[in-house]
Amino acid sequence: MFAHINFQIETVFILAAAALLLLLVQLLNRQVTGDTREHLAEDDLYKMARITGASEYEIFQKSAAKWPVSDTMVEKHFKEYLRHQATPYYVNDFIRKHKQQVDNLKLPPF
Numbered sequence: 001m002f003a004h005i006n007f008q009i010e011t012v013f014i015l016a017a018a019a020l021l022l023l024l025v026q027l028l029n030r031q032v033t034g035d036t037r038e039h040l041a042e043d044d045l046y047k048m049a050r051i052t053g054a055s056e057y058e059i060f061q062k063s064a065a066k067w068p069v070s071d072t073m074v075e076k077h078f079k080e081y082l083r084h085q086a087t088p089y090y091v092n093d094f095i096r097k098h099k100q101q102v103d104n105l106k107l108p109p110f
Contacts, residue, residue: 041087044095063094
């Protein structure tokens with residue numbers, strides 16, 4: 001009976017040690033390489049929505065206003081954005097034109 005319990009305890013310790021080792025490797029990797037996560041248009045779109053109080057869909061609509069894009073296409077592109085985080089050209093243009101303003105504003109904590 002005790003041999004079975006020892007085997008289970010050893011297994012738990014081995015799994016815990018492996019998890020700690022994995023966390024340590026991730027931490028060291030972040031320290032060595034820095035947090036090099038690529039800045040994405042989706043990040044700016046999210047920040048614009050949070051700062052302005054508009055939804056991301058409303059930003060899509062506003063972005064399309066100066067382009068020959070129908071409401072149907074905006075809706076289709078927005079669904080693609082939700083599925084694959086792909087922003088269409090007119091949203092990228094809108095983000096690029098307003099990026100400096102967005103970068104200067106602080107994102108509210110909640």
